[in-house]
Amino acid sequence: MGCAEDLVEQAVAAALCMTEDGHEQLQSVFANQPPSPTAQRAATAALCALLAEPWAYDYTRLLLTSEAARAASDLRRLAGLPVPQTRWPLDGLACCSVRQARELYEPALAGRVKFLLDSSADPNGLAASAGAWCGPPQSPLMCCAIHGWEVVAQTLLRAQAAPSQTDLSNATALHYAATHGEETMYNLLLGAAADPNQKDAYGRSATELLATTGVALHFCRARGLGHPAGPQESGMPIRLPGASLSVKRFVEDFVALKRPALLRREHRGTVGDDDGNGKSLPWSREDLADAAGEARAMVSEIPYGADFGLDPSQETPTTLRDFLQATPQPPAKRQRCREQQADRAYRPYFFVAVDKELQPQLARLLEAKLGVAVGGRVSWPFGEVQPAQSLPFTATTIQFAVGGEGSGSPMHFHQDALNLCLRGRKRWWLVPPSEAAFSRLHPLDALDMGTSANSARDCLEGACVFEQEEGDVVYVPDMWGHAVLNLEDHTACVAAEFA
Structure with missing residues (x-):
């Protein structure tokens, strides 16, 4: 050198x-x-x-x-x-x-x-x-x-x-301020003579992005005008039949613009069950335990709790088999109160970053049934074993999670990801990057608790809320904050972060 x-x-x-x-x-x-x-x-x-x-x-x-x-x-x-x-x-x-x-x-x-x-x-x-x-x-x-x-x-x-310098996609800093919901930066750049009408490689100007449903700054401005944040009223996230969305359109209209999307599965039924050989469903408790029961995770109420300040003693090393065979608890009964919660039930969540060395059984199962593997191309439609095409991205992290009714993840954010619901049903809270946060409060706790959780509760109450059903895929763009609550017993999902 x-x-x-x-x-x-x-x-x-x-x-x-x-x-x-x-x-x-x-x-x-x-x-x-x-x-x-x-x-x-x-x-x-x-x-x-x-x-x-x-x-x-x-x-x-x-x-x-x-x-x-x-x-x-x-x-x-x-x-x-x-x-x-x-x-x-x-x-x-x-x-x-x-x-x-x-x-x-x-x-x-x-x-x-x-x-x-x-x-x-x-x-x-x-x-x-x-x-x-x-x-x-x-x-x-x-x-x-x-x-x-x-x-x-x-x-x-x-x-x-x-202020109007462009990148390889001909986007400017104004485009990025719009896609990440940064109003102050957008106005600062305008004041510095950035051109709001300069078009990117897809023919879109920053001005046009502000009028595009799902773009972060459009979402922030609409809500600021008093519009509700619900999916029907705000158009968020964009709802599309998954099979009808081409790779080209998904990349240009969603990934490039960092627009969340809920891709509906057209034919309901358990994901991965149609293998033509009469085999049993791969995502039931029994089959998961048989196929990947030795996979281990640090189980607690929130994923990776110790990384976010949770007392390490609240995490328990558990195999997937032991977790699945544990007796399900009845749904939690919660009441709003200022100082403490009533009838609060512990809701463990098995959540793990899948590693071929550490969880070989689980890694093989996900690759065989869904075509999902770290370092591989992201299949399109996501979760297809032999897809007709793939996205021009590589999976950097694969996450697998399973939990009972009432389990879930606090507000957090990460790079671009696709999340496939394998079993059950999930509720999502989604906020733009400018309002994202990390929390160690379970979403129900954040909604129930008083002054000590104000910022977490405010984040959830200002979010777009929607439900994901079995077979649906949610595209969560880079840095968009989100929290998730499992609505049914034995709700399982797999997520691929990609770049």
Whole structure:
């Protein structure tokens, strides 16, 4: 590796370390670098990598854990702000929104961006594409539009970032602000003379996106005008017969625009039962236990609870067979009350990221019955073993879940995903990226509890609510917040995150 590539690597590594030590390392990288194309490329590479990092995901989750106070103090010191006496998280906090997290980390992020610009980084990210290093698909200003980083965007614009710069799909930062529901960023870009009529590769302008049902900023504005958030009134999510939607239309009209969709199965019946050999249904309790009973998960009321600050003692390592054979509990009886819940029943949820090494039986079952595997192309229609076609995306994570009536997942978000209901029925709460959050509160708890759950409850009550039936597929776009409640005993699903 040459000296130029070494410098790029060092600059990127230091930029991504959001601590005081990381900032000192970044300063040392450029301390003895005279102005040169090599130094500019290193600074630009660091800028692009810094703004492409999923800070919204990392810090929104981190601020619910025992690491929150340390992270909050580090970020304020990095930004040159006094560290308050009030510790983070605040007492009783069980939900952190992307906006709350952004208020904490963006000042530090803006300071680091200014340092890199002062170190000759190109505000448009163009110098990074030379040589061996390849920048992310979005420009620095587009990253700001996606995440609502107004302070960072102002810093870039003062450094002459081009507000109408395009990516490979000819989209601008205005397009991204519209698809991610960032009203403030949209208006900031308009004020900087971004062209709202510039069309992307699909012939759509940012102005047209604002009038498109399902686009995040259209959803936010419609609800802001007092329109209900229900699916019938708002048109959310878009409901289509799954078999009638071509790959081309799904990619162009939904994935490219980050529009949620509910794809209805035209013929009801258990998914995967029509193998022509008279075999039993693969998703019943008995057949799941026989085919993949050795799969193990950390079972609790919420998936991956320890990652979101749940006491690890509340998670139990359990095999799928033992979980399925446990006696189902009666439905929970819940009453709204300010201080505590009445007749609250524990609702365990078996939820696991499927790994071929750790859950070989389950991985083989999903691949054999649904054509779903990590690293493979995503089949279309999703869940077809021998599909006529596939999406131009690769499955990065496969999740399998099964639970009884009343089990479910709190508000969370992640990259693009398709979720197939194998058995049972599910209720969804869906919010645009600008209002997404991470919570460790079961959705029924969030709706029932009082002041300690206000942000979680507000998130659910402002959401689009709809139901998914057996065989239906839900497309959840990147960063759209969602919570799920299982409405029937033995509700099972599989989800594929993709990129």
